[in-house]
Amino acid sequence: MTRGARKARSRTGRRSGDSGSKAAILAAARLQFAEYGYDGTTIRGIAAAACVDPALVHHFYGTKERLFAAATELPIVPSEAINAALASREPGRSLGTHLVASALALWERADMRGAFQAMLRSALTSEQAAATLADFIAEAILGPVASAAAGADADNASYRASLVATQMLGLAVGRYVLRFGPVAQASQEELAVAIGPVIDRYLTGDLSRAGSGH
Amino acid sequence: MTRGARKARSRTGRRSGDSGSKAAILAAARLQFAEYGYDGTTIRGIAAAACVDPALVHHFYGTKERLFAAATELPIVPSEAINAALASREPGRSLGTHLVASALALWERADMRGAFQAMLRSALTSEQAAATLADFIAEAILGPVASAAAGADADNASYRASLVATQMLGLAVGRYVLRFGPVAQASQEELAVAIGPVIDRYLTGDLSRAGSGH
């Protein structure tokens, strides 16, 4: 007890002031889920990145699955974002082009980036993540489809929607996960004009014939 | 020692006849890598599926990484397959349509299916798998691009190639991994005519304007 001048630091116990540990844990979790996927991410790794004991992660978020759910919770409601995007279209810009531009802008918003990419990268390993992604896609894409179909070809609506989904998904995976050189470096606007017409074709074009959707 | 009548079955040691264990292990590995990805797949799980001891897996294939390499080794050389596909195009069919049809046919060949899907699903978790996929994509897509560009717009060749890659990748992920309803159930031909013109646009179209690539 009396040995030594004084205990240099108190190792255990509560810290003074607002430590921000809970937020730091969530931020670290987002980063790691985005980088390594669900399985590749460890609670110990998150704790280390947040400069915190692994048990504290558990104290705040319970199980790993719950932490994942918290980390991938999007700060927006997809359908609302889509409606906002649809409403802001300038004349002279095709629906597809506008949708691609809006999606890219949304995905790269500071408060979306981590959660979205974590969900993307985890979707191919974790069942839960895959289900979340599927919901997101369905919710985010059926809106524009309905808005574009406008009665015509309503039978094929879900087919059209899933075609749109393949292109958007491939764009997201190529740009954020596998990081193909050119597609990862292109500007949002470049990609929007390159890919937009493709989305237009899927939304309203004649899918049994070559050519554009205009 | 002398207790009991006789050992009922010899548990250890070599079996009579050709057991086919090595092939069974490889087949089980392909299935599981395709279903669960690299990290989600365990050697013990593979061994169980092949009705074999985990140590036997090790005996035949050494490390897990080497087993993965063996399981995802494609039975074809991508560039050769592409060249063969290019050569077999019928007149009246666009290059993009033919490429999509050929890719789907190739991916679903019995001897490709397991390996390809294993690679696909693992690419987002394992660095090695991602590198293999990137190589595959580069090799498989740069050929058609070069063949289509034909001097014009050679600067943008890699940009065009990566756009093609996003659509093909999205198609593969949507159809085989996430299994979006309509896109998973559509026939190869349906998808080829729906998506082919998109590939044509990326290969030879004017990427800064709306409209088709013809």
Next chain:
DNA sequence: TGGTGAATTCTACGCATGTTGAATTAATCC
């Protein structure tokens, strides 16, 4: 017929993981 080598399983090591419970310290409320 004996011996070499391959196939197969058993046992076990060492490690990393998710998770838990107790102990300790600070903040907060009466």
Next chain:
DNA sequence: GGATTAATTCAACATGCGTAGAATTCACCA
């Protein structure tokens, strides 16, 4: 200022993993 509650760490658990080595059984060849 004492009691309560929240934050934090420590130590440990049970489990599952990849891997290694030894032992056992069979096939094949001289």
